[in-house]
Amino acid sequence: xxxxxxxxxxxxxxxxFRDYMPELMAPRQAMIRRIEATFERHGFQPLQTPALEYxxxxxxxxxxxxxxxxxxxxxxxERHVALRYDLTVPLARVVAEHRNEIQLPFRRYQxxxxxxxxxxxxxxxxxxxxxxxxxxxxxxxxxxxxTLITGLSVLEALGIQGAVLHLNHRDVLxxxxxxxxxxxxxxxxxxxxxxxxxxxxPPVAVVAExxxxxxxxxxxxxxxxxxxxxxxxxxxxxxxxxxxxSMSATPTLxxxxxxxxxxxxxxxxxxxxxxIVFDPTIARGLDYYTGIIYETRLTDPRVKxxxxxMSGGRYDxxxxxxxxxxxxxxxxxxxxxRLLAALQELExxxxxxxxxxxxxxxxxxxxxxxxxxxxxxxxxxxxxxxLDLAGGKLGKQLERASKRGARLAVLIGPxxxxxxxxxxxxxxxxxxxxxxxxxxxxxxxxxxxx
Numbered sequence: 470x471x472x473x474x475x476x477x478x479x480x481x482x483x484x485x486f487r488d489y490m491p492e493l494m495a496p497r498q499a500m501i502r503r504i505e506a507t508f509e510r511h512g513f514q515p516l517q518t519p520a521l522e523y524x525x526x527x528x529x530x531x532x533x534x535x536x537x538x539x540x541x542x543x544x545x546x547e548r549h550v551a552l553r554y555d556l557t558v559p560l561a562r563v564v565a566e567h568r569n570e571i572q573l574p575f576r577r578y579q580x581x582x583x584x585x586x587x588x589x590x591x592x593x594x595x596x597x598x599x600x601x602x603x604x605x606x607x608x609x610x611x612x613x614x615x616t617l618i619t620g621l622s623v624l625e626a627l628g629i630q631g632a633v634l635h636l637n638h639r640d641v642l643x644x645x646x647x648x649x650x651x652x653x654x655x656x657x658x659x660x661x662x663x664x665x666x667x668x669x670x671p672p673v674a675v676v677a678e679x680x681x682x683x684x685x686x687x688x689x690x691x692x693x694x695x696x697x698x699x700x701x702x703x704x705x706x707x708x709x710x711x712x713x714x715s716m717s718a719t720p721t722l723x724x725x726x727x728x729x730x731x732x733x734x735x736x737x738x739x740x741x742x743x744x745i746v747f748d749p750t751i752a753r754g755l756d757y758y759t760g761i762i763y764e765t766r767l768t769d770p771r772v773k774x775x776x777x778x779m780s781g782g783r784y785d786x787x788x789x790x791x792x793x794x795x796x797x798x799x800x801x802x803x804x805x806x807r808l809l810a811a812l813q814e815l816e817x818x819x820x821x822x823x824x825x826x827x828x829x830x831x832x833x834x835x836x837x838x839x840x841x842x843x844x845x846x847x848x849x850x851x852x853x854x855x856l857d858l859a860g861g862k863l864g865k866q867l868e869r870a871s872k873r874g875a876r877l878a879v880l881i882g883p884x885x886x887x888x889x890x891x892x893x894x895x896x897x898x899x900x901x902x903x904x905x906x907x908x909x910x911x912x913x914x915x916x917x918x919x
Contacts, residue, residue: 483595484589484595485587485589485594485595485596486594486595486596487594487596493809496809496812496818496819497805497809499819500627500805500808500809500812501580501598501600501805503623503626503627504580504600504623504626504627504803504805505578505580506626507619507622507623507626508578508600508602508619508623509578510622511576511602511615511618511619511622512576513576513577513578513602513619514575514576514577514578515577515578515579516560516563516577516578516579517579517581518553518556518559518560518562518563518579518581519553519559520552520553520581520582520584521544521550521551521552521553522550522551522553522558522559522562523548523549523550523551524539524541524549524550524551525549526551526558526559526562527539527551527553527554527558528541528551530558530755530756530757530787530790531554531555531558531755531756531757532658532755532756534662535554535755535756537586538554538585538586538587539551539552539554539585539586540552540584540585540586552583552584553581553583553584554583554584554585555583555599555601555802556579556581556583556599556601556802557601557603557757557784557787557800557802558757558787560577560579560601560603560605560798560800561784561787561788561790561791561798562791564605564788564791564792564796564798565788565791565792566791568792568794571605573605573606573607573796574604574605574606574607574612575604575605575606576602576603576604576605577602577603577605578600578601578602578603579599579600579601580598580599580600580601580805581598581599582596582597582598582599583596583597583598583599584596585597593776593807594806597804597805597806597807598804598805598806599802599803599804599805600623600802600803600804600805601781601800601801601802601803602616602619602620602800602801603616603798603799603800603801604616604798604799604800605788605796605797605798606796606797606798607797608760608783608785608797610728610731610732610735611735612799613728613732613735613760613761613783613799614732614735614736614739616781616799616800616801617634617636617732617736617741617745617763617801618735618736618739618741619801620634620765620779620781620801620803621634621736621741621744621745621765623779623803624765624778624779627808627812627817628812628817629767629808629811629812629815629817631767631768631769632744632765632766632767632768632778632779633744633745633746633765633766633768634736634744634745634746634763634764634765634779635746635747635748635751635763635764635765635766636729636732636733636745636746636747636748636751636761636762636763637729637747637748637749637750637751637752637761637762637763638725638726638728638729638760638761638762639725639758639759639760639762639782640721640722640724640725640760641699641722641725641726641729641749642661642664642749642752643657643661644719644721644722644725645692645695645696645699645722645749646660646661646692647719648695648719648722649688649691649692649695650688650691651684651688651692656682656683656684658756659679659682660679660682660684660692661752662752663675663678663679664692664693664696664750664752665750665751665752665753666678667696667750668750672693672697675693676689676690676693677689679692679693696749696750699749700748700749700750703746703747703748703749704747706726706747706749707726707729707730707747710722710723710726711723711726711727711730725760728760728761729747729761732761733745733747748764751763751764753780753782757784757786757787758782758783758784759782759783759784759785759786760782760783760785760799761782761783761799762780762781762782762783763780763781763782764777764779764780765777765778765779765780766778767811767815769814769815771814771815772811772814772815775807775810775811775814776807777804778803778804778807778808778811779801779802779803779804779808780801780802781799781800781801781802782799782800783797783798783799784798784799784800785797785798824853824873824874824875824876825853825854825855825873825874825875826852826853826854826875826876826877826913826917827847827852827853827854827855827875827876827877827878827879827913828854828855828857828866828867828869828870828873828875828877828878828879828896829843829844829847829854829855829856829857829878829879829881830857830863830866830867830870830878830879830880830881831856831857831858831860831866831881832863832880832881832882832883833860835883835886836881836882836883836886839881839886840856840857840879840881841856843879843881843891843906843909844856846906846909846910847879847909847910847913849910850910850911850914852910852913852914852917855870855873855875857869857870863880866878867894867896870896871896875896876895876896876897876916876917877893877894877895877896877913877916877917878893878894878896879891879892879893879894879909879913880892880893880894880901885903889905889906889907890903890904890905890906891903891904891906891909892904893909893912893913893916895916
């Protein structure tokens with residue numbers, strides 16, 4: 470009697486999620502190492518938070534649209550929980566929960582996955598990594614500038630030259646909207662969300678969205694025109710607000726414009742003035758932002774549709790939702806997967822980042838111990854080494870070495886094992902030489918540097 474055929478399950482990933490194969494995962498890991506090293510050079514400390522939070526910790530912090538994208542469910546203990554939407558709200562919870570252990574100012578960084586039930590599109594996934602750096606406990610232009618300088622330094626470390634940071638302030642947004650005649654808070658917030666779409670939809674569509682809030686079309690047009698003027702004449706706009714009373718600016722608007730001017734001056738002093746511009750249309754959709762806000766865009770036309778690769782801002786009221794103490798904070802957030810997609814488009818991802826450098830062949834069982842000891846010697850000096858495990862003829866082993874992208878191959882036959890030598894073969898041109906095992910690590914390292 471024939472055995473019943475075992476059911477085969479369909480091998481597939483969820484929509485909006487992806488597998489990272491070694492040829493992509495290796496450069497991704499290299500990116501993370503560079504990002505973390507840059508964060509640490511700027512004085513930030515590592516922090517890790519759980520993937521799951523209580524739903525009440527996250528809900529109501531991101532605005533109506535953000536709350537809709539939370540992955541939420543009830544666990545086996547009937548607790549209402551959610552996957553983290555970002556790394557900022559969990560940081561606010563950590564500061565409040567561990568306040569007695571944290572010395573302010575507190576600089577922290579975190580590189581970890583977040584989850585959003587968003588519509589997948591080019592460069593946008595439902596599970597993705599964020600790389601955040603935040604300064605908690607200081608409300609100053611210096612702290613704002615430090616976070617921006619750190620973020621721009623990360624992009625430089627990744628080899629990205631064409632990146633511009635578009636800077637704004639929430640009080641500039643609300644000040645312009647109020648000056649146009651929209652004074653009701655809910656309508657102002659809705660106007661901000663509409664303005665935030667200016668880089669995606671035509672101005673007429675923005676006017677229509679504002680008018681749909683119950684605001685007269687004429688007023689909606691005034692709102693739009695004020696932003697377009699500020700966008701077209703950024704320096705003149707800032708001067709009019711800060712130095713001239715012709716715009717009838719409120720003290721709040723003047724203070725916000727002054728902060729922008731100061732932050733730009735500080736970033737310029739760091740030698741990055743060509744990477745930052747004032748952009749009054751930047752809104753950032755999350756409700757917790759209170760001051761400086763920004764988005765960083767790549768200027769290369771090959772990545773035109775990739776979107777912002779680094780964003781963030783000041784959120785002075787968020788931590789106060791978890792503790793009675795008022796604690797200001799500002800941060801940056803880089804989308805690792807979107808950045809990686811951009812680096813691929815720009816051909817900045819090394820094609821051999823996952824390759825081994827040296828491939829150690831194994832002639833037979835009698836040479837196995839020598840081969841594995843040789844591999845250990847090479848690994849001890851930091852080289853990426855693979856030891857052949859499949860065996861077989863030397864030609865087949867060298868074929869596997871080439872497929873793994875190895876530059877050098879180490880051959881150890883019975884004679885070499887007895888003499889304490891190896892044959893070091895350059896797989897690029899076939900040149901080979903006999904080397905004492907004791908000298909192999911230095912010789913291999915020298916050849917790999919050429």
